[in-house]
Each structure stands twice: as structure tokens, then as C-alpha cells.
Amino acid sequence: MLELINVTKTFGDIAALSDISFKVDDGEFVFISGPSGAGKTTLLRLLLREIKPNQGEIILDGKNIAKLSSKEVPRLRQHIGTIFQDFKVIPERTVAENVEVALAVIGLPKNEWPARTEHVLRLVGLSDRANLFPSQLSGGELQRVSMARALVVNPKIILADEPTGNLDWETADKIMDLFEKINQEGKTIIMATHHKLIINKLKKRVIELKDGKVISRGASLPQKKEKKVDESEKEM
Ligand SMILES: Nc1ncnc2c1ncn2[C@@H]1O[C@H](COP(=O)(O)OP(=O)(O)OP(=O)(O)O)[C@@H](O)[C@H]1O
């Protein structure tokens, strides 16, 4: 479980986040919404320990992320997959090689790479694109590459920052179906977006930020009901 308790992050005079508190259960799919400048990206960067809060605690599975030593940070990041608006793929590498980069980072033995890579490329529907280069792919396909790369290390949590920001509606819709599938397989998803159509369509919990403050945490009751459905699906 993830819990933020009275988290504040300032950059000089700018309060990017002020006294933020909320919880995210394991296996939840939560949107972080709010207008430009609300603090969404700052929040995700705190969860990744790219930056530290000025005040407050960020507790992930009983440990305060803000207090981790720099030695412990790589371990934290092994449990978190990241997906961004601009895909962040390496142009000189093929689709499969882009995914394998993530395995190299965690030091997985090379003989285990092909099976892991094939598995996630199948999951995102890119098996037949494995040997193509990014310049040969569509925007939706590039986002699938970045999803495969995030998933290949088998993280517990996926952080996504405007993952559909560069996609047309139809492509975005398909990418969101894929996020739902990943969530149903047990990953916790925390997605920053101001894409209202998507938020309304998926009917997940929405944590709304404005000027660095939480203005709504979303309903907790429907979220519990949803979780039960997920668990029974897993048993099938
Ligand atoms: N490194 C930084 N230095 C100074 N100010 C920053 C820094 N990072 C973020 N901010 C400020 O913090 C506020 C929140 O920024 P953030 O990027 O988190 O917003 P956002 O909700 O992700 O916006 P968008 O929807 O445009 O991506 C903004 O006012 C921004 O200018």
C-alpha cells in the first residue's frame, strides 16, 4: 500500500504540492487529475524518489520513500514502472532491444531476456514488430513499446504521466484498454492526466489536484467493490 501523509514540495517560492495526503491500495487504478501546473508530475517524481519532499512522509509498503538512502533508491525503482507522454524510446534500438534495456538495468542474466521480452511484447500486441525501429512505428505502437519496457521487470506499480497526451482519441482509447488489462493482472496504476474523456470513460477513482492541493480524493466505496471483482477474476 502507498500512503502520502502531509506531503509538501516547494521549488524556491513555488509550492508545487502543499500538504497532500491520500492512500492508494494495492491493485488500485487511480487517476491524478488537475489543470496544468497542479502538481501531477511533481507527485509522480516524488514517488520515484527523483525529488524529495520538504515535509511529510511517502510510505510504500511500510517504508518512507523520502528517507531512503541513495543506495536503496534503485531497489525502489525496480518495483515501479514508468510510462510517459513522449514514450522515451531509444531511436537507434529495435523494439525488442528497447525493452531489453530495462532488463539490463536490473542486471537480469542475458539468457532470460528473450522469454521475458517476448512475453511482454505479446501482452501489448507487438510480437510482430519486435525487430522494427521506433521510426517505423505509429504513436500508439511507440506507447506500447514503453508499456512493454515498463512491464518487463515485473513492477508492482505503474506510474504513467499523460500517457495518451500524444495520441489521437481512438489510439488513446486502445492504450487505455491495455492499461485496464494490466491493472486486472494485478498491477497498481497511478496515472496523471487531464484527459477528461478518458477519466470519465474508465470510471476509476480520481484524486484531483489544484494549485498543489488535493481538492478531491474520489469515492472509496466503489473502489472496494471493484477490488472484490478483480480478486474473483483472478481465481478463475
Ligand atoms: N524543477 C522545478 N523548478 C521550479 N518549479 C517547478 C519545478 N518542477 C515543477 N515546478 C512548478 O511546480 C508546479 C507544478 O508542476 P507540475 O509539473 O507538477 O505540474 P503538472 O500538474 O504536471 O502540469 P502539466 O499538466 O502541465 O504537466 C508548476 O507551477 C511548476 O512550474
Ligand SMILES: [Mg+2]
Ligand atoms: Mg505534468
